[in-house]
Amino acid sequence: MGWPRATAPAWPVHVLLLVCAAAGLIAYELAGHAGRPVVQTVIAASPVLTWALAIASGHLGHRRPWLIAVGGIALLLAAQIVWPGYVRDGHLGAAEFGPADLTLSAAHGLFLAGTAMALWRRMSEDAGGIVDAALLGLCAGGPMWVWLIEPNLSPQVTNAGQVLILVDVLVLCGVLGCFARMATVPGPARAPMLALLSSCVLTLFAIGAGVTTAGQENRWSAAFWMLAFLALAVAPLLPGAYAVTASTCSAAPATGAARLGWLTAALSTNPLLAAVQILRGSDSANLLLAIGTLMVIPLVVLRIRWLTGQRERAERTLAHQASHDELTGLRNRRHIMGEIDAALAELHRGDLAGITLLLCDLDGFKPINDRYGHLVGDQALQSVAARLTAVTAPGDTVARLGGDEFLVLRRDGSAGDLAERIGDALREPMDLSAGPVTVGVTIGTAGARSGEPADRETLIGRADADMYTGKAAHRPKATQPA
Known part of the structure; x- marks a missing residue:
């Protein structure tokens, strides 16, 4: 009727x-x-x-x-x-x-x-x-x-x-x-x-x-x-x-x-x-x-x-808000620092054979923000976070340090081919609202094994130095004038 x-x-x-x-x-x-x-x-x-x-x-x-x-x-x-x-x-x-x-x-x-x-x-x-x-x-x-x-x-x-x-x-x-x-x-x-x-x-x-x-x-x-x-x-x-x-909004x-x-x-x-x-x-x-x-x-x-x-x-x-990044849903800087300290304590007790840090810095991210705006830039960071989570193991901790820097903590003495898999995954074009967008990544690694003296600042500093060495290797060398 x-x-x-x-x-x-x-x-x-x-x-x-x-x-x-x-x-x-x-x-x-x-x-x-x-x-x-x-x-x-x-x-x-x-x-x-x-x-x-x-x-x-x-x-x-x-x-x-x-x-x-x-x-x-x-x-x-x-x-x-x-x-x-x-x-x-x-x-x-x-x-x-x-x-x-x-x-x-x-x-x-x-x-x-x-x-x-x-x-x-x-x-x-x-x-x-x-x-x-x-x-x-x-x-x-x-x-x-x-x-x-x-x-x-x-x-x-x-x-x-x-x-x-x-x-x-x-x-x-x-x-x-x-x-x-x-x-x-x-x-x-x-x-x-x-x-x-x-x-x-x-x-x-x-x-x-x-x-x-x-x-x-x-x-x-x-x-x-x-x-x-x-x-x-x-x-x-x-x-x-x-x-x-x-369902509806409740009364005041x-x-x-x-x-x-x-x-x-x-x-x-x-x-x-x-x-x-x-x-x-x-x-x-x-x-x-x-x-x-x-x-x-x-x-x-x-x-x-x-x-x-x-x-x-x-x-x-x-x-959740205290330990996670609001934009990407990954762990935030505070949480990952605590995880590194906890992993080092396990390492010193002999409960772990080794740990590895992978510091990932995106290449070509700033032009995305400049050209398409921050909304597309946020979408790119979310896509990167999803890909990092997909290629890492369940026991790995993935965090966003801030900006376009990410950190992976692996409770293992060797990163294996993880850095290569991260690079391959992040270099694939991302389908965003502005169209296909591509970024690169430079990865710096640092590790410590059981019995070796190590602290959090030293490990992060080594990974950071390795990452900047990789950045320098990617820059085109200036030619000397004849």
Whole structure:
């Protein structure tokens, strides 16, 4: 089927949402007591249809997670068909712990699991911010439970029913926080994320309204419920839905102090509310503290793990930068000097038979920079580094000393034909952005064997002198005038 192009405007979908919402609410009022479940069933089927069509058309990437999400929506539709009076008669949010409540919670979990899997690429770009948003949302569910839901629960409610509705509310609040965070990122995916966010908010409103009139017909709860389904139905219809799973730049992070302040306040909410409830003699205080803490702990552990991974990655990056040349990726001067000292120590202990240094200085490199610019010169140095790495042995250490000078350390008493292979490799033309470029190389060697007195400065000085001798031999001799 055809689908809205990515560049299509979103306003027709918004108009469709408003029209369907108005038509659904009017139809619900006019249908009467017996016909209202039919209206609710039709509206509950709309997101199943739109999501299935969006997946079939290829408008949504990563089909398997979205199929899981659609399974959750289909389960909600099945619950509406099997228990048509669930919302109409005020069972929504009554914490009865019946089959309908279990099905509803399972459907929410299935949809949210599929959505989280599909959004993983997008979430991974801002893992810390997403976890923080989930913590803030989850902790915000505490006040909703204490001030709105728990005081209005029926006296006959069971502990299991309270646990079920509390978990459902806290999960929805946590997901709401994630959607809110992702909706702050500019781009085409913002509109679908706002639709998912709206659906989550309306579901919480439906539960809150349902609790206040448990056991009675509640049109507000039904209205919020239907609007949540319609907001869910338009999410895949929006032109930007294709970008929901695309990786993107994260939202602007809050400053460290501000973020810690918000997290501290959020994590303190449930314990403080529980303390107030205990002082008032409420039996639900321990339930909120236990369930809320159990749901917060995994997020806190995940946040700590992410911070630890971030620190380890930063340490590895710093360690790599300290020992490697930024341009070529070879070892830098500091590292190779330490390697020479370590090799000499092994030589003096008798652990090595000998070591060899090969000091390589490029010939004709400066004209490349002068003629083609530094960008092509950098490309030439990178190509030289790759060729040096290719012709040396795995145990050799290749470093860039700076400019167009390279050094190879071989933990062996003899360089063999390595100098010849390096020369042959570097003299081959290099295909760069400016075209084929050729450089030469002059190599100076110096070695030391076990039992011979040697230090780093002496070895490098000998290799440098040998290299300059080779340079002099390459220069054309001046002719004497007759």
